[in-house]
Amino acid sequence: MAEHTSSSITIEAAPADVMEVIADFARYPDWTGEVKEAEVLEADERGRAEQVRLVMDAGAIKDDQTLAYTWTGDDEVSWTLVKSQMLRSLDGSYLLRRSGPAATEVTYRLTVDVKIPMLGMIKRKAEKVIIDRALAGLKKRVESKER
Numbered sequence: 645m646a647e648h649t650s651s652s653i654t655i656e657a658a659p660a661d662v663m664e665v666i667a668d669f670a671r672y673p674d675w676t677g678e679v680k681e682a683e684v685l686e687a688d689e690r691g692r693a694e695q696v697r698l699v700m701d702a703g704a705i706k707d708d709q710t711l712a713y714t715w716t717g718d719d720e721v722s723w724t725l726v727k728s729q730m731l732r733s734l735d736g737s738y739l740l741r742r743s744g745p746a747a748t749e750v751t752y753r754l755t756v757d758v759k760i761p762m763l764g765m766i767k768r769k770a771e772k773v774i775i776d777r778a779l780a781g782l783k784k785r786v787e788s789k790e791r
Contacts, residue, residue, distance in 0.1 A: 648735075648755040649772050653779040657786045659719055659740040659748045665786050666721060666738055669696050675785040677777060678702040685710065695726065702774070707731065732757040752779055 655662055665671070672679040681699035688694050692715050700707045709728040715721050722737035736754040743749040752775045 648753050649775060650751060650753040651772065651775045651779060652749055652751040653783055654743055655748050655750055655783045655786050656746060657748060658746060659742055662740055662748045662750060662782070662786050663718060663721070665782060667692060669693055671785075672698070675781045677781065678774070688715070709734070730758060750779060750782065
């Protein structure tokens with residue numbers, strides 16, 4: 645089984661408010677530094693994305709990828725890679741857990757395998773940077789009034 649990287653953050657908002665931001669792919673370019681374009685290709689009967697195309701620009705790594713999303717209840721979403729120019733695989737998830745009357749603990753797990761050779765230690769460090777930036781951006785977006 646591939647090693648994954650994970651991290652958690654507490655956001656001062658209800659889980660439903662956090663998931664609303666996570667599920668709003670059209671707004672990803674507003675709060676994630678790496679996502680330049682996001683387009684929902686397929687949605688389920690509830691309107692939740694099932695396939696999303698993302699154009700990424702993370703400095704040295706630029707990619708056009710399609711991800712398949714699976715929603716588990718109202719507090720977990722996971723994704724897996726459908727196609728990519730730079731990646732062999734990408735699996736991730738957000739798990740939300742109420743941690744107070746108006747607070748949510750968000751855990752982000754990520755496993756990435758790139759097509760170019762990369763040392764495991766360097767790959768995990770890159771995963772950690774991606775996760776930490778995403779969680780910080782999510783927290784800022786959810787806790788702001790801009791939603």
